[in-house]
Amino acid sequence: MIRTRQLAYRYRQGPALSFPDVEVPQGGVLLLAGPSGAGKSTWLALAAGLVRATEGQIEVAGQALGSDVSSFKSGAALDAWRARAVGFLPQKLHLSTALTVQQNLAMAQWAAGQAPDDQRISAALTALGVQDLAGRKPAQLSGGQAQRVALARAVLLQPKVILADEPTASLDDDAAAVSLALLQSTAAREGATLAIATHDARVGRHFAENSSQISLQRIQIMRHQL
Numbered sequence: 001m002i003r004t005r006q007l008a009y010r011y012r013q014g015p016a017l018s019f020p021d022v023e024v025p026q027g028g029v030l031l032l033a034g035p036s037g038a039g040k041s042t043w044l045a046l047a048a049g050l051v052r053a054t055e056g057q058i059e060v061a062g063q064a065l066g067s068d069v070s071s072f073k074s075g076a077a078l079d080a081w082r083a084r085a086v087g088f089l090p091q092k093l094h095l096s097t098a099l100t101v102q103q104n105l106a107m108a109q110w111a112a113g114q115a116p117d118d119q120r121i122s123a124a125l126t127a128l129g130v131q132d133l134a135g136r137k138p139a140q141l142s143g144g145q146a147q148r149v150a151l152a153r154a155v156l157l158q159p160k161v162i163l164a165d166e167p168t169a170s171l172d173d174d175a176a177a178v179s180l181a182l183l184q185s186t187a188a189r190e191g192a193t194l195a196i197a198t199h200d201a202r203v204g205r206h207f208a209e210n211s212s213q214i215s216l217q218r219i220q221i222m223r224h225q226l
């Protein structure tokens with residue numbers, strides 16, 4: 001579940017951004033559309049609790065993250081919540097080049113303070129169809145394979161919310177369709193809410209054609225007028 005009210009964020013040396021209200025039930029899909037520079041990635045950072053809103057409220061997977069909240073006692077508590085509740089598929093995948101696929105996922109468990117769990121890693125890789133690549137380094141993966149590995153990592157800890165930033169940015173039409181179907185089916189399998197930030201019109205079309213079973217909300221983030 002994701003809910004926002006009058007959410008706004010002002011960069012110290014940058015624009016003041018404001019966002020339309022959203023209310024997405026658990027398991028629903030949210031599309032954040034809008035041109036480059038409109039504030040889509042900033043919205044994802046707010047939803048992940050990576051930055052604190054300047055104004056307004058935002059609640060993600062039962063956790064209030066808005067401007068008026070003092071419920072987070074420390075950065076460590078926020079980090080622990082994020083590790084548990086949020087799966088992030090960043091625009092740049094941030095796989096560690098020195099580590100194998102297996103080790104990249106183990107690192108995510110370690111960073112979340114969890115004991116190594118090879119079975120869970122294997123299950124996540126298998127669900128994304130990349131279990132045979134566990135021993136490879138990121139440089140030995142195609143773009144599509146690397147994205148599957150990053151998605152396996154995003155859902156490794158069974159998050160309540162998956163945040164994807166421009167998942168189709170560098171993909172051709174066929175690969176983009178595969179990537180979106182994979183995101184959608186992965187979120188559905190995990191019962192996770194899916195939020196996708198994109199300036200790619202293909203994403204809106206994909207979900208318009210493939211979302212009859214789910215709650216779909218789309219907001220348009222407008223570029224800030226100075």
Ligand code: ADP
Pocket residue numbers: 011012013014015017034035036037038039040041042043
């Ligand atoms: P989008 O993801 O929609 O392309 P972003 O959320 O990345 O947009 O950025 C929104 C606006 O905030 C842009 O105008 C961008 O230049 C500005 N911005 C992003 N990060 C910073 C920062 N750290 N400091 C100042 N301005 C920033």
Ligand code: MG
Pocket residue numbers: 040041042165166197
């Ligand atoms: Mg962006």
